[in-house]
Amino acid sequence: MPPKITTELLRQLRQAMKNSKYISEPIQAYIVPSGDAHQSEYIAPCDCRREFISGFTGSAGTAIITEKHAAIWTDGRYFLQAAQQMDKNWTLMKMGLKETPSQEDWLLSVLPEGSKVGVDPWIIPADQWKHMSKALTSAGHSLVAVQENLIDPFWTDRSARPSSPLIVLGLNYTGMTWQDKITSLRTKMADRKITWFVITALDEIAWLFNLRGADIEYNPVFFAYAIIGRSSIRLFINGDRMADPAVKEHLQLNSSSKPEFEVQVLPYESILTELQGVCGGLGPKEKVWISDKASFALTEAIPKIHRSLTPSTPICLAKAVKNATEIEGMRRAHIKDAVALCELFAWLDKEVPKGTVTEISSADKAEELRRQQKDFVDLSFPTISAVGPNGAIIHYSPLPETNRTLSLNELYLIDSGAQFKDGTTDVTRTVHFGTPTAYEKECFTYVLKGHIAVSAAVFPNGTKGHLLDSFARSALWESGLDYLHGTGHGVGCFLNVHEGPCGISYKTFADEPLEAGMIVSDEPGFYEDRSFGIRIENVVLVVPAKPKYNYRNRGSLTFEPLTLVPIQVKMMNTDMLTQKERDWVDEYHKQCREVVGAELERQGRHAALQWLIRETQPIA
Numbered sequence: 290m291p292p293k294i295t296t297e298l299l300r301q302l303r304q305a306m307k308n309s310k311y312i313s314e315p316i317q318a319y320i321v322p323s324g325d326a327h328q329s330e331y332i333a334p335c336d337c338r339r340e341f342i343s344g345f346t347g348s349a350g351t352a353i354i355t356e357k358h359a360a361i362w363t364d365g366r367y368f369l370q371a372a373q374q375m376d377k378n379w380t381l382m383k384m385g386l387k388e389t390p391s392q393e394d395w396l397l398s399v400l401p402e403g404s405k406v407g408v409d410p411w412i413i414p415a416d417q418w419k420h421m422s423k424a425l426t427s428a429g430h431s432l433v434a435v436q437e438n439l440i441d442p443f444w445t446d447r448s449a450r451p452s453s454p455l456i457v458l459g460l461n462y463t464g465m466t467w468q469d470k471i472t473s474l475r476t477k478m479a480d481r482k483i484t485w486f487v488i489t490a491l492d493e494i495a496w497l498f499n500l501r502g503a504d505i506e507y508n509p510v511f512f513a514y515a516i517i518g519r520s521s522i523r524l525f526i527n528g529d530r531m532a533d534p535a536v537k538e539h540l541q542l543n544s545s546s547k548p549e550f551e552v553q554v555l556p557y558e559s560i561l562t563e564l565q566g567v568c569g570g571l572g573p574k575e576k577v578w579i580s581d582k583a584s585f586a587l588t589e590a591i592p593k594i595h596r597s598l599t600p601s602t603p604i605c606l607a608k609a610v611k612n613a614t615e616i617e618g619m620r621r622a623h624i625k626d627a628v629a630l631c632e633l634f635a636w637l638d639k640e641v642p643k644g645t646v647t648e649i650s651s652a653d654k655a656e657e658l659r660r661q662q663k664d665f666v667d668l669s670f671p672t673i674s675a676v677g678p679n680g681a682i683i684h685y686s687p688l689p690e691t692n693r694t695l696s697l698n699e700l701y702l703i704d705s706g707a708q709f710k711d712g713t714t715d716v717t718r719t720v721h722f723g724t725p726t727a728y729e730k731e732c733f734t735y736v737l738k739g740h741i742a743v744s745a746a747v748f749p750n751g752t753k754g755h756l757l758d759s760f761a762r763s764a765l766w767e768s769g770l771d772y773l774h775g776t777g778h779g780v781g782c783f784l785n786v787h788e789g790p791c792g793i794s795y796k797t798f799a800d801e802p803l804e805a806g807m808i809v810s811d812e813p814g815f816y817e818d819r820s821f822g823i824r825i826e827n828v829v830l831v832v833p834a835k836p837k838y839n840y841r842n843r844g845s846l847t848f849e850p851l852t853l854v855p856i857q858v859k860m861m862n863t864d865m866l867t868q869k870e871r872d873w874v875d876e877y878h879k880q881c882r883e884v885v886g887a888e889l890e891r892q893g894r895h896a897a898l899q900w901l902i903r904e905t906q907p908i909a
Contacts, residue, residue, distance in 0.1 A: 293344025365773025452528030464614025622712025635900035680822025696725030717826035
């Protein structure tokens with residue numbers, strides 16, 4: 290697919306940067322982050338401004354446009370994709386590489402003296418504003434808030450903000466009423482002497498109120514803000530969705546609930562004026578809690594003396610540690626997901642030799658099979674279905690013009706997942722339908738060794754995920770290989786497939802310690818540019834471990850796989866595996882066979898059951 294031609298768009302943006310209709314004084318640079326006003330990773334079409342101006346569609350990246358330059362910073366998942374999607378007007382800044390300047394350093398090198406750098410204050414997180422502002426000010430420049438987004442005036446076909454119906458989740462899915470969640474939150478507020486708590490993250494609002502939506506594709510969230518007081522609840526949300534009788538009953542909007550659980554529903558756009566009103570009535574020692582990732586616009590509305598910033602909100606932490614009902618739901622979701630994938634691979638084994646299956650038709654088949662499972666709602670992200678060289682594009686999504694046919698001579702990588710009402714799934718398998726080369730098997734086995742090293746790791750309570758990242762890379766490193774993405778991310782429960790505040794990555798040291806009940810992915814990989822990609826991903830649950838000793842009474846943790854899909858033994862060089870690693874594979878496959886086999890039997894899916902039995906034989 291040819292890159293998007295952006296010459297005219299950049300000309301219009303550069304004009305807007307000087308136009309007194311939008312700004313009081315001309316600006317010399319404009320920053321276009323990739324998020325929305327809630328700092329979401331995945332965003333609605335109406336918020337895809339960076340994609341509109343640059344042509345780059347990845348989920349992470351920041352564009353900066355000056356009078357003469359245009360540059361995009363993105364991470365290793367997207368280097369190949371960004372290079373293919375952007376025209377010659379753009380410079381790709383590869384984050385994480387030694388030679389790549391930071392956004393601040395680059396700006397300082399290209400800006401004329403005393404420049405003004407503009408950004409939409411609703412889209413930049415407060416912590417990023419602070420960092421950028423400090424760097425610019427120290428060099429004699431300034432960061433300015435441009436209230437009207439400069440891209441919107443010439444984005445003529447921009448879609449409206451979605452307002453989908455809401456889904457009410459009962460106790461059988463959530464394990465805790467929204468009133469109990471509010472009570473628990475207020476206890477934490479009282480402990481910290483906090484009077485008000487402003488919630489801006491969409492998944493936190495959905496989790497707190499036991500509601501789900503469909504305003505952002507693949508993410509069951511809805512556009513809203515909330516302000517929780519010690520005895521009041523304000524929910525800022527648009528559309529007639531609050532008129533739904535089920536939602537009214539769920540939030541007790543018509544009944545006389547206890548005053549401290551009375552939900553006041555206000556227009557979505559009124560968040561700023563309401564927050565200013567709240568702050569206007571604060572006593573000298575009263576505090577307002579807000580995430581340091583919230584927008585600069587809202588953070589700035591809270592006077593500094595009353596502002597209490599937190600890197601991870603109490604809701605973010607509570608949501609990450611799943612309760613017994615949520616864990617049970619996640620187990621069920623992963624069994625249903627495994628049923629669909631066993632059916633897919635059994636079908637692929639039969640159809641690929643005919644030469645009729647493509648990346649797109651395979652992804653469609655995976656979705657069709659998932660849809661047959663109970664409580665299926667949607668996919669959890671666009672399926673990465675990649676043959677041969679396309680597998681080396683880490684977040685590849687097949688398009689008609691890049692669509693390759695699955696064959697007996699190339700590796701096939703499929704990374705896919707679903708949103709079920711009882712849980713969210715995300716699984717990657719890399720398979721070969723013919724005979725893999727010795728090099729492909731060698732690389733696959735290094736990745737497998739890393740996957741097992743994380744999955745079988747036993748570590749003390751209080752360990753942060755980034756300490757486990759090198760476990761996944763050790764076998765690759767020993768052979769001079771590596772991969773340019775993190776090893777794992779938190780996973781929501783019928784929520785966002787990427788969830789903070791825990792993860793396994795060399796890129797962050799601000800992650801929260803892992804604790805029992807957290808759910809993360811374990812997904813090392815290896816990518817040979819223009820040749821193939823390998824990734825093995827399971828979703829795993831953090832559980833208590835009982836090693837021989839208990840140093841200083843700290844307690845230990847390990848992982849239990851929730852994903853139960855066979856890992857292709859044909860791709861392994863089993864001579865490279867230790868006895869412990871072979872035992873892990875055999876034990877894992879035994880669990881797949883027993884748990885998923887019983888469900889395939891129950892659903893009468895016999896061809897998939899036969900495939901599962903074949904693929905889970907012990908290593909010879």
